[in-house]
Amino acid sequence: MTQQRGGSDMQAVKFYQTGTFTVGNRLLAEDERSVQANMRRTNSLDSGHRACAGCGEALGARYAIDAAMRATDNQVIAVNATGCLEVFSTPYPETSWRVPWIHSLFGNAAAVASGVAAALRVKGRTNVRVIAQGGDGGTTDIGFGCLSGMFERNDDVLYVCYDNEACMNSGVQRTSATPPAARTATTAAIGREPGNPFRTGKNVPLIALAHGIPYVATASVANVRDLEHKMTHAMGIRGARYIHIHVPCPLGWGSLPADTIKVARLAVESGLFPLFEGAYGEITGRTPIRHRVPVSDYLRLQQRFAHLFAPQPDTARIGEIQAIADRNIAKFGLLSAPDGGTG
Amino acid sequence: MLKQIEGSRAVAEAIALSRPEVICAYPITPQTHIVEALGERVKSGALTGCEFINVESEFAALSVAIGASAAGARAYTATSSQGLLFMAEAVYNAAGLGLPIVMTIGNRAIGAPTNIWNDHSDSMSMRDAGWIQLYAESNQEALDLHIQAFRLAEELSCPVMVCMDGFILTHACDRVDVPTQAEVDAFLPPFEPRQALDPAEPVTIGAMVGPEAFTEVRYLAHHKQLRALSLIPELCAAFNAQFGRVSGGLIRTYRTEDAETIVVALGSVNGTVQEVVDQMRATGVKIGSVSICSFRPFPLSALRESLGHAKRVVVLEKCLAVGLGGIVSDGVRKSLSGIQLKGYTVIAGLGGRAITRASLTQLFEDAEADELEQVTFLDLNADVVAHELEREQLARRTGPTAEAILRRLGTVGSRIG
Numbered sequence: 001m002t003q004q005r006g007g008s009d010m011q012a013v014k015f016y017q018t019g020t021f022t023v024g025n026r027l028l029a030e031d032e033r034s035v036q037a038n039m040r041r042t043n044s045l046d047s048g049h050r051a052c053a054g055c056g057e058a059l060g061a062r063y064a065i066d067a068a069m070r071a072t073d074n075q076v077i078a079v080n081a082t083g084c085l086e087v088f089s090t091p092y093p094e095t096s097w098r099v100p101w102i103h104s105l106f107g108n109a110a111a112v113a114s115g116v117a118a119a120l121r122v123k124g125r126t127n128v129r130v131i132a133q134g135g136d137g138g139t140t141d142i143g144f145g146c147l148s149g150m151f152e153r154n155d156d157v158l159y160v161c162y163d164n165e166a167c168m169n170s171g172v173q174r175t176s177a178t179p180p181a182a183r184t185a186t187t188a189a190i191g192r193e194p195g196n197p198f199r200t201g202k203n204v205p206l207i208a209l210a211h212g213i214p215y216v217a218t219a220s221v222a223n224v225r226d227l228e229h230k231m232t233h234a235m236g237i238r239g240a241r242y243i244h245i246h247v248p249c250p251l252g253w254g255s256l257p258a259d260t261i262k263v264a265r266l267a268v269e270s271g272l273f274p275l276f277e278g279a280y281g282e283i284t285g286r287t288p289i290r291h292r293v294p295v296s297d298y299l300r301l302q303q304r305f306a307h308l309f310a311p312q313p314d315t316a317r318i319g320e321i322q323a324i325a326d327r328n329i330a331k332f333g334l335l336s337a338p339d340g341g342t343g
Numbered sequence: 344m345l346k347q348i349e350g351s352r353a354v355a356e357a358i359a360l361s362r363p364e365v366i367c368a369y370p371i372t373p374q375t376h377i378v379e380a381l382g383e384r385v386k387s388g389a390l391t392g393c394e395f396i397n398v399e400s401e402f403a404a405l406s407v408a409i410g411a412s413a414a415g416a417r418a419y420t421a422t423s424s425q426g427l428l429f430m431a432e433a434v435y436n437a438a439g440l441g442l443p444i445v446m447t448i449g450n451r452a453i454g455a456p457t458n459i460w461n462d463h464s465d466s467m468s469m470r471d472a473g474w475i476q477l478y479a480e481s482n483q484e485a486l487d488l489h490i491q492a493f494r495l496a497e498e499l500s501c502p503v504m505v506c507m508d509g510f511i512l513t514h515a516c517d518r519v520d521v522p523t524q525a526e527v528d529a530f531l532p533p534f535e536p537r538q539a540l541d542p543a544e545p546v547t548i549g550a551m552v553g554p555e556a557f558t559e560v561r562y563l564a565h566h567k568q569l570r571a572l573s574l575i576p577e578l579c580a581a582f583n584a585q586f587g588r589v590s591g592g593l594i595r596t597y598r599t600e601d602a603e604t605i606v607v608a609l610g611s612v613n614g615t616v617q618e619v620v621d622q623m624r625a626t627g628v629k630i631g632s633v634s635i636c637s638f639r640p641f642p643l644s645a646l647r648e649s650l651g652h653a654k655r656v657v658v659l660e661k662c663l664a665v666g667l668g669g670i671v672s673d674g675v676r677k678s679l680s681g682i683q684l685k686g687y688t689v690i691a692g693l694g695g696r697a698i699t700r701a702s703l704t705q706l707f708e709d710a711e712a713d714e715l716e717q718v719t720f721l722d723l724n725a726d727v728v729a730h731e732l733e734r735e736q737l738a739r740r741t742g743p744t745a746e747a748i749l750r751r752l753g754t755v756g757s758r759i760g
Contacts, residue, residue, distance in 0.1 A: 100542055
């Protein structure tokens, strides 16, 4: 266990990038800027951690927890599932977390968070809010039972899933969030159906919604303002909440580290990763696609889909993936006028 | 106050008096009555300042307790058998994180074949998880051990399992002396955690530790248990001073002073053993017994001191190390390192088979005559075993063993012997 102080003694963040969308909005009035654009942001996941270059999960976690910190006057406790985020942020005796943080096991983050929330309730400290977080492996697979239990009890926990579509920490193995055709270490790009089989996997945001909990949303690291809006909204609600954030993994996806935001944006704009919000079983909002792109624009940037393009284009399978995107666009109304999203 | 109540209810009284702040529950026979009684108390308002959480599995039950304890709350849960195995990963984790959770184990066999009755296979499977394990002889001791367990756990920052025999204790109505709230408050101070999740003082708990420090972390877990070897008798004495009865401690001896044969056992069977000891003493046999209360930490010195002078030691175990024999016997033999005496392992009471006075008398007489095998299965039905072995010799596709044996035995649902 290591220890460090957070709160008001923290230094202002130094921005090294200029002209990026990520930390942009600095021409806006201060109260209209994103949390990330604020040099006094908490930097809840501090620099110096050991994530790979271009790690989408590291970005997603910082965006999410910083927004939650701002929304709660820095009264956040985080519970982390085993996975990349846990490993790269806390090799003993170092920690990148500027929030109270606990890691127990791979599959129990939601239940541990329920326990923290119960302790806070019994001690009358309900101003302190609890966030559980994990990757798709810890959320959609091994931690699914505890997640569903936390949802159905409507425990006062926000669960954030950083979805990079495989078990990256153990070396890129398939999860139930791995998309069709994707090559992983356990879905090799060989045989009659190369990569991950079609018509498998599960949609955990919709399953979360089916629990009838007060808030469910999807978000992307490519749309920081939308992500922050959803985190802020979630922290204003009591009960079980779920936010599923799409976070590219350059290592596992075979994309360029510099392309992380681009790849994430193409997932949204192709319709493969729809951004929506829901409450009590109903979808209540969607973030419209601004510039629709074909799925091949998204797939082509990633080595995990390379077998779809060489030695010759696999038009049948690319077409099947396009059909998935088209269905998402129709189902969620992603091309309709803005109606509640913040994109 | 004296009450005639079920063992589970007695434990629920002890837990309620210990002012738990978070209780998480998942039903499994035979511990269920404990959490039912506690749920009732929270719902009725009789137990205040406590959250009672109905979780979806034992894995979640202990995980919720981990979260609650890490946030500084006194946390309790209970389980048995398959439930304990289902939470196994969290059992090790709670100990590794040094969280002083108290958990009751209503001891029950592990399947397959499915069996809801008593033996010690469940808690024994977790003996090396880093928890302190205390075994109750009676319902009164089960009640008392829980009050001691919270203090022990919190002084050491180490989780404690209080093990009580399923049905034999959990479901038996017996007279227990239930202390008052003021008495328990005087013995058990409020929980002051070594570290807690708090935004005012952010700490990182559960970081990854590599080869450079892992051995030291594990050594300190061992060291904590060695400290418990002195703390457990201290708490036993403090409890005795305040409540006027002896409960807990490392071991308890019964007529061992000049004994040539000493029986070692854990839990409720000690009552029967002591009766047989009395009966044999009356006929001039120099026999005594030792009840191990603290199985983890294992009381090597205390056992050596009370067993070292004997001619033979019979370890009566309600569990089986398949392929080896005894689990408790290993520790007992280690405690007697260098001392030449005869040691016998007796596997008894598996899956709820009754351990009768008649069987024990015969067994101890055989031991006295040194006519025991090194490992004996008490009351093993040799005919059934021989028949099944023969059947397996004759054909390849012999089907499932348990079902074949049941077919041969016929309907015996009401017989536990």
